[in-house]
Amino acid sequence: METFDPTELPELLKLYYRRLFPYSQYYRWLNYGGVIKNYFQHREFSFTLKDDIYIRYQSFNNQSDLEKEMQKMNPYKIDIGAVYSHRPNQHNTVKLGAFQAQEKELVFDIDMTDYDDVRRCCSSADICPKCWTLMTMAIRIIDRALKEDFGFKHRLWVYSGRRGVHCWVCDESVRKLSSAVRSGIVEYLSLVKGGQDVKKKVHLSEKIHPFIRKSINIIKKYFEEYALVNQDILENKESWDKILALVPETIHDELQQSFQKSHNSLQRWEHLKKVASRYQNNIKNDKYGPWLEWEIMLQYCFPRLDINVSKGINHLLKSPFSVHPKTGRISVPIDLQKVDQFDPFTVPTISFICRELDAISTNEEEKEENEAESDVKHRTRDYKKTSLAPYVKVFEHFLENLDKSRKGELLKKSGKTLCLSLLSS
Amino acid sequence: MEFSGRKWRKLRLAGDQRNASYPHCLQFYLQPPSENISLIEFENLAIDRVKLLKSVENLGVSYVKGTEQYQSKLESELRKLKFSYRENLEDEYEPRRRDHISHFILRLAYCQSEELRRWFIQQEMDLLRFRFSILPKDKIQDFLKDSQLQFEAISDEEKTLREQEIVASSPSLSGLKLGFESIYKIPFADALDLFRGRKVYLEDGFAYVPLKDIVAIILNEFRAKLSKALALTARSLPAVQSDERLQPLLNHLSHSYTGQDYSTQGNVGKISLDQIDLLSTKSFPPCMRQLHKALRENHHLRHGGRMQYGLFLKGIGLTLEQALQFWKQEFIKGKMDPDKFDKGYSYNIRHSFGKEGKRTDYTPFSCLKIILSNPPSQGDYHGCPFRHSDPELLKQKLQSYKISPGGISQVDDCGFSLNHPNQFFCESQRILNGGKDIKKEPIQPETPQPKPSVQKTKDASSALASLNSSLEMDMEGLEDYFSEDS
Secondary structure (H helix, E strand, O other): OOOOOHHHHHHHHHHHHHHHOOHHHHHHHHHHHHOOOOOOOOEEEEEEEHHHEEEEEEOOOOHHHHHHHHHHHOOOEEEEEEEEOOOHHHHHHOOOOOOOEEEOOEEEEEEHHHHOOOOOOOOOOOOOHHHHHHHHHHHHHHHHHHHHHOOOOOEEEEEOOOOEEEEEEOOHHHHOOOHHHHHHHHHHOOOOOOOOOOOOOOOOOOOOOHHHHHHHHHHHHHHHHHHHHHOOOOOOHHHHHHHHOOOOHHHHHHHHHHHHHOOOHHHHHHHHHHHHHHHHHHOOOOOOOOOHHHHHHHHHHOOOOOHHHHHOOOOOEEOOOOEOOOOOEEOOEOOHHHHHHOOHHHOOEHHHHHHHHHHHHHHHHOOOOOHHHHHHHHHHHHHHHOOOHHHHHHHHHHHHHHHHHHHHHHHHHHHHHHHHHHHHO | OOOOOOOOOOOOOOHHHHHHHOOOOOOOOOOOOOOOOOHHHHHHHHHHHHHHHHHHHHHHHHOOOOOHHHHHHHHHHHHHHOOOOOOOOOOOHHHHHHHHHHHHHHHHHHOOOHHHHHHHHHHHHHHHHHHHHOOOHHHHHHHHHHOOOOOEEOOHHHHHHHHHHHHHHOOOOOOOOOOOOOEEEEEHHHHHHHHOOOOOEEEOOEEEEEHHHHHHHHHHHHHHHHHHHHHHHHHHHHHHHOOOOOHHHHHHHOOOOOOOOOOOOOOOOOOOHHHHHHHHHHOOOHHHHHHHHHHHHHOOOOHHHHHHHHHHHHHHOOOHHHHHHHHHHHHHHOOOOHHHHHHHHHHHHHHHOOOOOOOOOOOOOOHHHHHHOOOOOOOOOOOOHHHHOOHHHHHHHHHHOOOOHHHHHOOOOOOOOOOOHHHHHHHHHHHHOOOOOOOOOOOOOOOOOOOOOOOOOHHHHHHHHHHHHHHHHHHOOHHHHOOOOO
């Protein structure tokens, strides 16, 4: 699975876009039931072609138009933008100022690079099983808040293909949210503040908001294995000094001593908890609030969001089922029911599924008579025979929920009109 | 008068419906008025409301909003101008009606530019905040309901279910129990300022907001609605402006400083030049006294100082000839060449008297204008000492003016609202010459109102913006002629 050669991309993409990309599901998503006229036609896509050629304001008339263009241009990367007031590919013909972004899904981008100050195993674009738990925790925490606090129902989580995850919130009302409200949502979800020059990035006040409490409860489930075993954050003086920087100086000596005497991070953490809670009960200190233990856990585990991705209505984000040009991995949807088991290293690469397809096709070709006819049948079944299948299934489940909601809304509306017409008759 | 356009419906207001039409002392101005009024009343209502809003602005600059002094002064302004403010008063129909109509008239005047809109919205918001703050608790729910705000208080059962969460979320709630606190359930997007800072409990897309926090939300709603309404008004403005009766008034309203501008002289020629030194210590406000002293000592003043002081002198009655003589005499003492003065400076003095160029007769600066524009820098003597100087230095200066220590530390109410240096001069002269208004400490000039520690709030910058736009026409062209500066 691991061998992916970027130079093969042009050939692989050709096959991928001809036989594997799930066009009908993709169209079903972005068309949103066709309830609003021209919703799909006014959607902006951007393509990154070979040699880093970037073209914006692509738009398409329907599914077949989309397919043809993608097969013709063979994009290395596909981004999805906003739904505009006019067809994006005609934006130059529109009167100045009249071409406006109107709606878009609320999106989040969580990138492992933003955690470099708290993960010891990797840095920059690298990821490994030891630090992937950060993404697991992020998904759990953010998704819970989006669902339970904000009441958002249609949330699609997608693996970015390399070092992070994206979330697409697709509720009808959410797509209409203003930039200000989007920013507000990100603010609500943010706890870790400060750049390189800030040592202590999380400060909790006397009152703990339910969002914070519930997030801490989620982190607690993972903390021991992730932080104390895998990351081993209290392994040696160099690493535990970083944690001491987050607690008042008055308890440093005591902690240093007990750390020296302990044998592993688990023991040291127990000491820290005891000392910290004793400290909190004794002194009322303004600089370090009453929740030292939690503040450390949050700094090491709480999600870090990029506000710029979420706040702009016209922001372009990598499309699901796009290919990552460096890793070859497909940006696949993540099954929320199995988020703990999700392993980015088992996500199929484009070369892998193309090879799978080749293997199957050679077997089947002998059975087929009419190439043209079977071509269509092929396309609708092809991905099913590859490792892409389970991910498309997750996507379809997401689409079914969207459909159900839409039908529910229509029923409600027609029910209303039925009542009204009964009343007035 | 009648207005065409769908905004103005025609209804006849029956006598006994009077109280029903204005059930509250405050409102969101959702419905435009629908009666006929005379042009005179139209004008008067408009002017009164501009006065009110300017007071709101002034008070907001001079006092911290919400403090007792602010509240009581604002209330007395409202009472004086006969606008509504308090529930449970008798005979409230007329003040409420005035409030309603005048607001809508001002929309016509203030929708015309971004700056005017911002200013109008800011003052109206401050006014609404004040009125809401004195609304009795039992009236609040009624008011919200009548204003069609979707704010519903949740039942006691619902409260108990979420008590812990709500208390843990809202900084405005202390203690561990909710007690009789009303909690309102509103869509989360309507509580942006609360939820973004995690200051409210969110559940399933709703924010559970205690009454104390509802105010901020209401104000935001109000701002949003008014902003939209002003944009709409601007679009239908051409139709309104084509009415000749309204056009001059509407144009004038948004540019007016509604106090006396001290430009029309009843006292022209009554001052002689040799009186000025004495007058400066007796009846000049500190800002002008300072400028005069600097002029005498340095035989020169920079541009800002010449502007502020020169127009003030005009306002107290100096004629053009006197002014020319006054400035020339002083500048020559500073070894300036008389010809240079004639060339560089006398033209400008004549210009400020309206005798050159555009021939605008420039008016003396009001306090607000002095405070908010053109702050003095090194080598300047203009500005407002209460705003622009160090409190310690100010104290010393006042001591040197021989004002009693009690007078210095107390910034007392001198009984009238001071907002113009020439007003200070007039009142002072009146007192000294045995006028009818004998105030508390009649001998020395009172320390006028603006406190030493006038807050520099962001209101100042919005006030400045509106001030600049409204007073631009006074200053236009004047700058060009003052090429000399040193």
